[in-house]
Amino acid sequence: MPALIRNNTIVSDEWCFDASDSDGIGRRRAYSLSEWKEDGRPAHAGVQMEPGDDCRELAEALPRLELIAVHFPAFTDGRGFSMARELRDLGYRGELRARGHILPDQMHFLHRCGFDAFQPDDSSRLGASLERLQGFSEHYQAAVDQPLPLFRRRG
Amino acid sequence: MYAYDHYDQQLVDERVAQFRDQTSRYLAGDLTDAEFLPLRLQNGLYVQRLAPMLRIAVPYGLLSAVQVRKLAQITRDYDKGYAHISTRQNIQINWPRLEDVPDILAELASVQMHAIQTSGNCIRNTTTDQFAGVAADEIEDPRPYCEIIRQWSTLHPEFAFLPRKFKIAVCGSHEDRAAIHAHDIGLELHANSAGEMGFRVLVGGGLGRTPVIGSEICQWLERRHLLSYLEAILRVYNKHGRRDNKYKARIKILVKAMGVDAFRRAVETEWASLKDGPTTLTESEMARMATFFTPPPYEQPDAMSDKAAVAAAAAAEPLFANWLRRNTVAHRVDGYRAVTVSLKATGNPPGDVSDSQLDLLADLCEQFSFGELRTTHQQNIVLADVRERDLHALWRSLQAGGLASPNAGYLTDIICCPGGDFCSLANAKSIPVAEAIQERFDDLDYLYDMGPLELNISGCMNACGHHHIGHIGILGVDKKGEEFYQVSLGGSQSKDASIGKILGPSFSRSEMPDVIETILSVYVAERLEDETFLQAFRRIGMQPFKERVYARVDPQ
Numbered sequence A: 001m002p003a004l005i006r007n008n009t010i011v012s013d014e015w016c017f018d019a020s021d022s023d024g025i026g027r028r029r030a031y032s033l034s035e036w037k038e039d040g041r042p043a044h045a046g047v048q049m050e051p052g053d054d055c056r057e058l059a060e061a062l063p064r065l066e067l068i069a070v071h072f073p074a075f076t077d078g079r080g081f082s083m084a085r086e087l088r089d090l091g092y093r094g095e096l097r098a099r100g101h102i103l104p105d106q107m108h109f110l111h112r113c114g115f116d117a118f119q120p121d122d123s124s125r126l127g128a129s130l131e132r133l134q135g136f137s138e139h140y141q142a143a144v145d146q147p148l149p150l151f152r153r154r155g
Numbered sequence B: 001m002y003a004y005d006h007y008d009q010q011l012v013d014e015r016v017a018q019f020r021d022q023t024s025r026y027l028a029g030d031l032t033d034a035e036f037l038p039l040r041l042q043n044g045l046y047v048q049r050l051a052p053m054l055r056i057a058v059p060y061g062l063l064s065a066v067q068v069r070k071l072a073q074i075t076r077d078y079d080k081g082y083a084h085i086s087t088r089q090n091i092q093i094n095w096p097r098l099e100d101v102p103d104i105l106a107e108l109a110s111v112q113m114h115a116i117q118t119s120g121n122c123i124r125n126t127t128t129d130q131f132a133g134v135a136a137d138e139i140e141d142p143r144p145y146c147e148i149i150r151q152w153s154t155l156h157p158e159f160a161f162l163p164r165k166f167k168i169a170v171c172g173s174h175e176d177r178a179a180i181h182a183h184d185i186g187l188e189l190h191a192n193s194a195g196e197m198g199f200r201v202l203v204g205g206g207l208g209r210t211p212v213i214g215s216e217i218c219q220w221l222e223r224r225h226l227l228s229y230l231e232a233i234l235r236v237y238n239k240h241g242r243r244d245n246k247y248k249a250r251i252k253i254l255v256k257a258m259g260v261d262a263f264r265r266a267v268e269t270e271w272a273s274l275k276d277g278p279t280t281l282t283e284s285e286m287a288r289m290a291t292f293f294t295p296p297p298y299e300q301p302d303a304m305s306d307k308a309a310v311a312a313a314a315a316a317e318p319l320f321a322n323w324l325r326r327n328t329v330a331h332r333v334d335g336y337r338a339v340t341v342s343l344k345a346t347g348n349p350p351g352d353v354s355d356s357q358l359d360l361l362a363d364l365c366e367q368f369s370f371g372e373l374r375t376t377h378q379q380n381i382v383l384a385d386v387r388e389r390d391l392h393a394l395w396r397s398l399q400a401g402g403l404a405s406p407n408a409g410y411l412t413d414i415i416c417c418p419g420g421d422f423c424s425l426a427n428a429k430s431i432p433v434a435e436a437i438q439e440r441f442d443d444l445d446y447l448y449d450m451g452p453l454e455l456n457i458s459g460c461m462n463a464c465g466h467h468h469i470g471h472i473g474i475l476g477v478d479k480k481g482e483e484f485y486q487v488s489l490g491g492s493q494s495k496d497a498s499i500g501k502i503l504g505p506s507f508s509r510s511e512m513p514d515v516i517e518t519i520l521s522v523y524v525a526e527r528l529e530d531e532t533f534l535q536a537f538r539r540i541g542m543q544p545f546k547e548r549v550y551a552r553v554d555p556q
Helices: A033-038 A055-061 A079-089 A104-112 A123-131 B006-027 B033-041 B065-078 B098-109 B143-153 B223-240 B251-258 B260-272 B283-291 B303-316 B318-327 B355-368 B388-400 B431-440 B444-449 B509-526 B533-540 B543-552
Strands: A003-006 A009-012 A046-049 A067-072 A095-100 A117-120 B045-047 B052-056 B062-064 B082-085 B091-093 B168-171 B185-191 B197-203 B215-222 B328-330 B336-341 B352-354 B372-375 B381-387 B455-458 B472-479 B482-489
Touching: A003 A095, A003 A123, A009 A123, A033 A046, A033 A055, A046 A055, A055 A079, A067 A079, A079 A095, A079 A104, A079 B223, A104 A117, A104 A123, A117 A123, B006 B033, B006 B098, B033 B045, B052 B098, B062 B065, B065 B082, B065 B091, B065 B098, B065 B355, B065 B372, B082 B355, B143 B168, B143 B223, B143 B283, B185 B223, B197 B223, B215 B223, B215 B260, B223 B251, B223 B260, B223 B283, B251 B260, B303 B318, B303 B388, B318 B328, B318 B336, B318 B388, B318 B444, B336 B388, B352 B355, B355 B372, B355 B381, B355 B388, B381 B388, B431 B455, B431 B509, B472 B509, B482 B509, B509 B533, B509 B543, B533 B543
Parallel strands: A046 A067, A067 A095, A095 A117, B168 B185, B455 B472
Antiparallel strands: A003 A009, A003 A117, B045 B052, B052 B091, B062 B372, B082 B091, B082 B352, B185 B197, B197 B215, B328 B336, B336 B381, B372 B381, B472 B482
16 A cells, blocks of 8 residues: 555555556545646546646635645656645645655655645655655745744844 | 844755755765755856856945955865956855865854855846945945845845746946846836836846847836836746747846837736735835945045145055056045056966955955955945055055055956856867956056957856957857857947947857957047047947958968
């Protein structure tokens, strides 16, 4: 059973992302953006976004979507960081999952940008990833985890 | 200068611990080369031709005596006893051992320094005018804004994996000494018609293989919106910049592809959701930052008698007179001058400074310039606040340390990248070309007769030596495994910025001093009274230079 980090714990996955994945029997299937649109934009669904997808396409459905996964085909492709912030700015409150080639060293920034679930391709790194979720104890910038920049909090 | 509080200190300390962890995981095989690469780059660590190179951040070029002594000690303890000033005001050491780098970063953190984001596809060190705060032509001190940008960009969670590197420069004076037209974002402080200070915002400038002068996307931006506007630009770039080809990945390519008007609209759309949010700067934060850059306690010298003493010393010692005239500039406070310490002595690789010279500079800045100095993008050092009556004593000490070359702003004050001697990207060596030119033109009368002249050398198309914006630019190229040099003329880094035009076919290294001499002889023959090289080139164009140079030497 595939696993991921959610709410600071390692849990097994109830979603699958690949139709041919036999392990996916009994698990819910997440759409790609184009599949989701073709299927009439169903509510209460899960959607996996690719870099370059326009997250404003999801805007009206955000209150009802249950999962948005953002795929990182390469850890150096930082578009997913901006997409997460935009989705949170648009008001999405459901599970926002980073999936793909993500490094333990990126966990903290991913979390700051609004991700609350993390699924590295290499599941042997889940432990190392969990350990590095906190990263730094203070931040200069406003982000999803700390909406005020340091200059508004500095005593 | 800015002083860390416990927040800043904790952050750099935690960064050291993080990099120690990353280095040990890499050495243990838990991180692949490809994965460690961007992590080490974001701490300034390159793997070069002969050894790693560590680039240490010098935020907007400002250093205290304590920091300079620490740098001297680091070069002694972990390197070969010298450092190199980069064209973005940072400091590089060329021989550290990978295993030692976490310790070096800890040493730096002990004096409020770091190497965060000095490399990699992220927001780099913000640069500015080396005469900030003292220049007679200053409109507003840019350094508080540089520090505001430094803090905002440091470990910014959204912009650590951009398509490509990203460089910001700020100018607060009439003359642009920060080359803001050649940066991904250039910011120019100026007042609107109501007299309120704000920023002109340029975007998409840059050198490299496609040199572009930045385009204006905002004529006047209110200061409090600075960070939210920068964030909007970065988000547009992060989302839409090309990632399929590293040579097409800089923001300048995106701005060209979209067109500047469409790019501006995209930024404004993005900005609509960020404007007036929590990132909006507060008056108290801007005031707090300004307190770190207040004028030092200047004395009220008897300017008349000081000037008379300096004039008498200059009359008695022509060498001092030369240096005084070329290497010092007017200060906003009467009785003071700003001093450029040239790191361009003949035979010294441009921008290199030894550990003992660093120690000497630390002592001299404590003695004569309120304990601070600046690095410059021309790869020199500035002591910004020297009393006129101290200039002669300072000059004597500099002379004893081999630091008194009276060539600031002249032909031999060459900007030069480390080139093929060190850098694994380079196509050709650059330091030997600089040395050959310095040797050929070591006659000071000739040098001064040529007037202000910027000669910039890059060892490859990455253009770290800023060859495109030199009045004379030299670019190392590789032709079937042999090193050749292409010459361009007419570049400028000032407010009238321009990209140099290529003279013609390239030359071998040994031909270069002759080629430069011929170019200068054309200038001497053609110039009108008081006309600088750049002015003459702009008037007469390329043709006379082309004819003379290629009549003389055989192009390859």
